[in-house]
Amino acid sequence: MDKVTKPKRFYKQASVAAFEGQFAVELDGRPIKTPAKSTLRLPTANLAQAIADEWAAQEEVLDLQAMTLTRLANVALDRTPETRADLAEELTRYASTDVTCYLADAPSELRARQEAAWKPWREWAGQELGIVLVPVVGLIASPQPQASLDAVRAHAISLDDFRLTALTWACSLLGSAVLALAVERGALTAPEALAASTVDEDWQIEQWGEDEEAIQVRAARSADAAALQLWFEALS
Numbered sequence: 656m657d658k659v660t661k662p663k664r665f666y667k668q669a670s671v672a673a674f675e676g677q678f679a680v681e682l683d684g685r686p687i688k689t690p691a692k693s694t695l696r697l698p699t700a701n702l703a704q705a706i707a708d709e710w711a712a713q714e715e716v717l718d719l720q721a722m723t724l725t726r727l728a729n730v731a732l733d734r735t736p737e738t739r740a741d742l743a744e745e746l747t748r749y750a751s752t753d754v755t756c757y758l759a760d761a762p763s764e765l766r767a768r769q770e771a772a773w774k775p776w777r778e779w780a781g782q783e784l785g786i787v788l789v790p791v792v793g794l795i796a797s798p799q800p801q802a803s804l805d806a807v808r809a810h811a812i813s814l815d816d817f818r819l820t821a822l823t824w825a826c827s828l829l830g831s832a833v834l835a836l837a838v839e840r841g842a843l844t845a846p847e848a849l850a851a852s853t854v855d856e857d858w859q860i861e862q863w864g865e866d867e868e869a870i871q872v873r874a875a876r877s878a879d880a881a882a883l884q885l886w887f888e889a890l891s
């Protein structure tokens with residue numbers, strides 16, 4: 656969106672107000688509404704403050720696309736309650752083709768890097784969550800154990816709407832249910848998980864370099880990872 660078409664900042668102050676055991680973000684004393692016209696109520700004061708900080712950081716015009724925490728909160732309130740089963744299935748699909756399970760047949764150095772980055776987290780998922788995924792060499796898909804996929808689904812359904820929303824987004828960002836679950840459980844930071852998810856990409860960059868567009872994409876993903884980490888820390 657071009658800068659001149661962005662909405663202008665219409666408030667002076669963003670603040671947090673307690674409301675019936677939850678927390679609302681207010682602009683000049685008026686609570687923010689979601690796109691579905693619900694009051695933006697958050698489960699923790701820290702998450703509400705992080706969202707208030709997003710609004711406070713806006714300048715003369717509002718960059719709504721850059722307000723990642725606000726957008727996640729809108730989804731958690733407006734969409735996730737009605738789509739929980741669908742989100743659980745999406746997470747299961749990621750697990751069935753998890754990036755951490757696809758090892759290069761060559762070169763050996765790349766495969767060694769993959770295993771160093773991914774094997775500990777496959778093992779963690781098995782030990783901590785009962786999600787045992789089987790790695791394969793090459794790009795031909797191999798079915799994963801049904802019990803493990805069921806465990807992914809059950810874990811997703813057990814989460815509240817705010818954690819489930821962010822976990823689903825983490826899977827999309829990382830291409831991996833294993834890495835996303837490690838972030839959601841606090842075993843791995845989101846920036847660390849992003850670095851693990853880009854082993855193949857980093858290898859290609861070392862071989863061929865990267866252009867300006869790729870640099871911008873990676874910077875945006877890094878910003879998303881930072882926001883994801885802040886989200887989970889604020890929920891805890």
